[in-house]
Amino acid sequence: MNINIIYAHPNSNSFNHAIKETVLNTSMELGHTVTVRDLYKEAFSPILSAKDLMDISNGVFSKDIALEQDYIKRADMLIFIYPIWWASFPSILKGYIDRVLSFGFAYNDKGGLLSNKKVVFIQTMGAPESVYENNGLKEAIKLIQKESIADFTGMDFVGSLFFGEVPTSSREQLSNKLSEIREFISKI
Ligand SMILES: Cc1cc2nc3c(=O)[nH]c(=O)nc-3n(C[C@H](O)[C@H](O)[C@H](O)COP(=O)(O)O)c2cc1C
Numbered sequence: 001m002n003i004n005i006i007y008a009h010p011n012s013n014s015f016n017h018a019i020k021e022t023v024l025n026t027s028m029e030l031g032h033t034v035t036v037r038d039l040y041k042e043a044f045s046p047i048l049s050a051k052d053l054m055d056i057s058n059g060v061f062s063k064d065i066a067l068e069q070d071y072i073k074r075a076d077m078l079i080f081i082y083p084i085w086w087a088s089f090p091s092i093l094k095g096y097i098d099r100v101l102s103f104g105f106a107y108n109d110k111g112g113l114l115s116n117k118k119v120v121f122i123q124t125m126g127a128p129e130s131v132y133e134n135n136g137l138k139e140a141i142k143l144i145q146k147e148s149i150a151d152f153t154g155m156d157f158v159g160s161l162f163f164g165e166v167p168t169s170s171r172e173q174l175s176n177k178l179s180e181i182r183e184f185i186s187k188i
Pocket residue numbers: 009014015016017083084085086087088124125126127128166167
């Protein structure tokens with residue numbers, strides 16, 4: 001399987017970086033072909049500009065958008081890895097979704113165009129997972145991912161993993177979370 005990891009964290013000493021490395025290494029050990037799009041490293045512009053909107057309506061994509069779309073075209077599965085910021089995607093990733101999953105590429109007026117692909121979301125949080133379960137935010141976030149991104153573009157929503165209390169977890173607890181991720185990747 002061809003896997004495209006879309007990774008959005010600015011620090012290489014972050015837990016998200018460790019997750020990205022774990023997903024990458026586990027997937028390669030399983031024999032998959034993996035590409036990583038490190039949005040901060042690429043300095044990906046998250047701004048959907050007036051020119052982008054004009055280009056997209058004419059069926060044209062700028063170089064940086066077309067490059068990301070090529071990685072998606074070659075992939076059977078997309079895996080998004082990022083921290084929850086303000087109960088949402090970091091803006092660089094939201095901008096990637098705005099610009100790359102565009103009309104004419106990811107969907108058109110007849111429906112989703114990415115129906116041969118699967119999608120997974122892996123996110124970390126400062127709050128305990130139970131807080132997001134009790135206040136409904138976990139379901140809300142999953143609903144956006146499933147209905148507004150996966151279903152809308154025709155992708156198969158494989159799952160969404162939440163890892164809470166990251167900044168306050170011990171090394172051992174973080175290492176257990178990485179084992180869970182390894183197990184999840186092996187299963188899918
Ligand atoms: C700008 C910003 C906004 C954040 N908003 C939230 C939030 O809404 N909910 C939450 O649980 N944690 C929030 N956090 C905490 C991060 O999610 C947490 O520190 C991160 O997931 C830990 O992973 P890392 O070590 O890879 O950065 C926020 C952190 C930052 C910097």
